[in-house]
Amino acid sequence: xxxxxxxxxxxxxxxxxxxxxxxxxxxxxxxxxxxxxxxxxxxxxxxxxxxxxxxxxxxxxxxxxxxxxxxxxxxxxxxxxxxxxxxxxxxxxx
Numbered sequence: 001x002x003x004x005x006x007x008x009x010x011x012x013x014x015x016x017x018x019x020x021x022x023x024x025x026x027x028x029x030x031x032x033x034x035x036x037x038x039x040x041x042x043x044x045x046x047x048x049x050x051x052x053x054x055x056x057x058x059x060x061x062x063x064x065x066x067x068x069x070x071x072x073x074x075x076x077x078x079x080x081x082x083x084x085x086x087x088x089x090x091x092x093x094x
Contacts, residue, residue, distance in 0.1 A: 001028050014054055022072055023085060033057060033064060067091035 004011050005028075013029040015021050016038035025032070035054045039047035046052070056062040072086040 001025075012058065014058065016051070016054070019068055019070060020072060023075055026085065034066070034068075036069075065092055 011029045012031045013025055015034040019034045035050040037048045037050035040051045057064045068088055068090045071084050071088050074082040074085045076082050
């Protein structure tokens with residue numbers, strides 16, 4: 001990510017399975033897309049649509065509109081949870 005920033009590239013992070021990872025990348029990306037499942041194909045059979053929908057959103061075929069279903073908290077230097085960084089319901093408007 002640091003290299004991409006030095007090259008003035010846009011960084012879009014795709015979080016799969018857990019939205020809590022966002023706190024580790026705060027301020028390091030231009031955009032974040034979260035999906036709560038990571039299944040794709042299993043022996044050629046689709047197990048879930050989340051990964052495919054995320055890919056379609058990243059290339060502009062779908063307009064993401066979801067909201068965070070949980071609060072995301074800041075983490076202090078010693079690993080202690082502090083205040084809310086991203087409240088439940090945070091996300092794109094409309």
